[in-house]
Amino acid sequence: MGIFAFALDGSLTAIRTARVDIVGVMALGTVTAIGGGIIRDVLLGETPATFQDWRYLVTALAGCTLAFFLSRQLTHLSKPILVFDAAGLSLFVVIGATKALEFGFGPLQAVILGVITGVGGGTIRDVLLNRVPTVLSANSHLYAIPAMIGAGFVVLVDLTGFGPGWIAVIGALLCFTIRILALVYRWNAPNPPGAPPL
Amino acid sequence: MGIFAFALDGSLTAIRTARVDIVGVMALGTVTAIGGGIIRDVLLGETPATFQDWRYLVTALAGCTLAFFLSRQLTHLSKPILVFDAAGLSLFVVIGATKALEFGFGPLQAVILGVITGVGGGTIRDVLLNRVPTVLSANSHLYAIPAMIGAGFVVLVDLTGFGPGWIAVIGALLCFTIRILALVYRWNAPNPPGAPPL
Amino acid sequence: MGIFAFALDGSLTAIRTARVDIVGVMALGTVTAIGGGIIRDVLLGETPATFQDWRYLVTALAGCTLAFFLSRQLTHLSKPILVFDAAGLSLFVVIGATKALEFGFGPLQAVILGVITGVGGGTIRDVLLNRVPTVLSANSHLYAIPAMIGAGFVVLVDLTGFGPGWIAVIGALLCFTIRILALVYRWNAPNPPGAPPL
Numbered sequence: 001m002g003i004f005a006f007a008l009d010g011s012l013t014a015i016r017t018a019r020v021d022i023v024g025v026m027a028l029g030t031v032t033a034i035g036g037g038i039i040r041d042v043l044l045g046e047t048p049a050t051f052q053d054w055r056y057l058v059t060a061l062a063g064c065t066l067a068f069f070l071s072r073q074l075t076h077l078s079k080p081i082l083v084f085d086a087a088g089l090s091l092f093v094v095i096g097a098t099k100a101l102e103f104g105f106g107p108l109q110a111v112i113l114g115v116i117t118g119v120g121g122g123t124i125r126d127v128l129l130n131r132v133p134t135v136l137s138a139n140s141h142l143y144a145i146p147a148m149i150g151a152g153f154v155v156l157v158d159l160t161g162f163g164p165g166w167i168a169v170i171g172a173l174l175c176f177t178i179r180i181l182a183l184v185y186r187w188n189a190p191n192p193p194g195a196p197p198l
Numbered sequence: 199m200g201i202f203a204f205a206l207d208g209s210l211t212a213i214r215t216a217r218v219d220i221v222g223v224m225a226l227g228t229v230t231a232i233g234g235g236i237i238r239d240v241l242l243g244e245t246p247a248t249f250q251d252w253r254y255l256v257t258a259l260a261g262c263t264l265a266f267f268l269s270r271q272l273t274h275l276s277k278p279i280l281v282f283d284a285a286g287l288s289l290f291v292v293i294g295a296t297k298a299l300e301f302g303f304g305p306l307q308a309v310i311l312g313v314i315t316g317v318g319g320g321t322i323r324d325v326l327l328n329r330v331p332t333v334l335s336a337n338s339h340l341y342a343i344p345a346m347i348g349a350g351f352v353v354l355v356d357l358t359g360f361g362p363g364w365i366a367v368i369g370a371l372l373c374f375t376i377r378i379l380a381l382v383y384r385w386n387a388p389n390p391p392g393a394p395p396l
Numbered sequence: 397m398g399i400f401a402f403a404l405d406g407s408l409t410a411i412r413t414a415r416v417d418i419v420g421v422m423a424l425g426t427v428t429a430i431g432g433g434i435i436r437d438v439l440l441g442e443t444p445a446t447f448q449d450w451r452y453l454v455t456a457l458a459g460c461t462l463a464f465f466l467s468r469q470l471t472h473l474s475k476p477i478l479v480f481d482a483a484g485l486s487l488f489v490v491i492g493a494t495k496a497l498e499f500g501f502g503p504l505q506a507v508i509l510g511v512i513t514g515v516g517g518g519t520i521r522d523v524l525l526n527r528v529p530t531v532l533s534a535n536s537h538l539y540a541i542p543a544m545i546g547a548g549f550v551v552l553v554d555l556t557g558f559g560p561g562w563i564a565v566i567g568a569l570l571c572f573t574i575r576i577l578a579l580v581y582r583w584n585a586p587n588p589p590g591a592p593p594l
Contacts, residue, residue, distance in 0.1 A: 014334075015390045015393070018330050018334075018335070019330075019335055019336040019337070019389075019393070020330075020334050020335060020336055020389075020390075021334075021335070021336045021338065021386060021387040021388060021389050022387050022388045022389070022390075023333065023334065023338070023341075023342040023343065023387050024333075024334035024335060024336070025390060027333075027334055027342070028334065038241070042240055042241070042438055043434070043438070043443075043444060043447060044443070045243075045441075045442075045443050046243075047241075047242070047243050048241060051241060051303060051307045051311075054304050054306045054307065057306055057307070057310070058306070068390055069391065071390050071391070071392065072391065072392045105447060106450050108450045108453055108454070109447045109450065109453070112453070113447075123524070127325055127523055127524065128321070128325065128330065128331060128334060129330060130328060130329065130330050130526060131526065132414050132415075132416075132524065132525060132526050133524055135419065135420075135423075136410075136414075136416050136417075136419065136420030136423055136424065136524060137414070137415055137416060137417070137420060138415040138416055138417045138420070139415070140417065140419070143419075144419040144423070145419065188417060189417040189418050189419050190417060190418045191415075191416075191417050191418070192411045192416075192418075192421060192464055192467050193465065193467065193468065194467065194468045195411070195415070212532075213588045213591070216528050216532075216533070217528075217533055217534040217535070217587075217591070218528075218532050218533060218534055218587075218588075219532075219533070219534045219536065219584060219585040219586060219587050220585050220586045220587070220588075221531065221532065221536070221539075221540040221541065221585050222531075222532035222533060222534070223588060225531075225532055225540070226532065236439070240438055240439070243441075244441075245439075245440070245441050246439060249439060249501060249505045249509075252502050252504045252505065255504055255505070255508070256504070266588055267589065269588050269589065269590065270589065270590045325523055326519070326523065326528065326529060326532060327528060328526060328527065328528050
């Protein structure tokens with residue numbers, strides 16, 4: 001579900017932002033969907049999960065195909081897509097942090113790798129589209145911060161040696177809720193002192 | 199030969215597009231020539247081939263040096279360079295797909311890794327030059343599509359268990375021919391429905 | 397020390413160049429500080445050193461935090477920061493080249509990996525900030541060239557089988573001295589013949 005939502009969102013961003021053909025739409029949507037997991041797995045020293053199981057790639061390509069043919073209709077659905085995107089982010093972040101812990105990485109590293117799993121794909125997409133990545137910019141409505149909180153929760157609970165399983169669900173829900181609240185109330189992270197207002 | 203052509207093409211693009219010094223020309227030409235293979239090898243979990251055999255690097259640096267000193271003369275030769283570039287693309291794609299199959303990757307992944315081997319270097323170059331990568335843009339004259347067809351042919355034949363060896367040659371020739379035809383007849387891949395004409 | 401200086405420099409560049417929030421400042425500073433080492437370790441086939449020892453990350457984050465809160469004061473200190481940056485570059489390059497030699501890479505590869513360790517983080521930062529990387533541009537005051545000389549010295553001495561240890565110190569001093577001289581006297585690397593003057 002996360003991969004499908006990210007592929008949809010990535011493809012639509014590509015169509016809206018640049019002059020791309022079908023190759024560009026498919027490539028940018030797929031990169032958005034699987035790029036974060038690939039960076040994480042490369043840093044973990046693993047063969048990327050998306051190259052081991054073809055269903056990830058097919059799901060991503062299905063999302064891109066839908067976006068290519070229905071881009072005009074889907075732009076009216078930007079709000080539901082933002083919700084799907086927030087859900088994808090939450091799942092990716094929690095999965096990434098959990099995987100890093102399983103590989104024996106420390107807590108700080110696990111949080112960072114969780115966040116990278118969630119935001120890495122969109123960052124590569126924005127770099128390829130020649131934009132400053134949304135996640136870094138001053139008007140991102142806390143994209144990375146809910147990701148850190150979700151990953152941080154999972155990692156903290158893991159440190160206490162307390163339970164696995166549904167803890168990840170709570171981490172994902174935390175991330176999802178904060179992201180949605182930030183979108184609704186237009187929260188932004190602090191800017192450097194002295195920066196001009198948005 | 200592919201590395202030399204890609205290095206030449208990458209260096210000339212750098213000189214034409216940005217204010218770069220000799221370091222920029224050498225770095226961007228080398229990245230164009232060996233970047234795709236490096237991404238492929240990192241994703242395969244291998245030490246990049248270009249770091250194991252210094253002759254790849256020397257070939258790339260020779261192409262960059264030639265481009266640096268003769269850039270004014272070589273810009274008149276843009277058509278022969280496009281032909282060399284198409285040849286380089288064809289070789290890279292087929293080598294990349296074959297290597298992925300040898301490492302036990304599935305067919306879809308092998309096609310993608312073949313294409314990445316062919317287009318990855320130019321993509322990194324364009325990102326560093328602050329441009330939307332040519333391969334993704336609407337006016338690319340099918341750069342990625344011949345690559346997919348060439349890689350797809352090699353992978354399909356491999357699936358049938360039929361012969362190795364000269365099959366790769368046919369895959370490369372397929373890619374080369376389609377790319378050259380697309381350049382001559384200015385074919386482009388389909389754009390998203392509703393996109394304004396080029 | 398190198399990581400702290402690079403984090404400071406990276407964060408300040410981010411604040412000066414783009415509209416980034418606290419997440420952007422922390423992420424771009426950290427990437428500047430540890431990105432080069434990460435690329436090197438991925439190419440060496442190693443788990444990145446910065447993910448094995450949390451003190452690297454904490455040092456980087458401390459530099460970013462300082463830059464975030466004191467950005468207005470620190471912009472007046474651009475000269476001392478350039479000196480720190482040159483020191484960081486020198487250390488990174490020599491460490492990178494030495495590590496590549498220890499992993500059994502050839503001399504040409506060790507020089508390239510040393511340079512990548514030094515300049516890779518700033519390059520990723522510039523790509524994320526949507527700029528042509530400083531190190532490639534025509535007005536870089538020999539950023540990459542002292543790096544090559546420092547790494548080349550370390551590698552050459554290693555080839556002769558002569559001593560380790562303080563040789564790395566001389567390599568770093570060579571790099572540092574040339575970079576500082578280039579900044580003071582505004583030396584630049586040669587441009588392609590026929591390029592318009594800066």
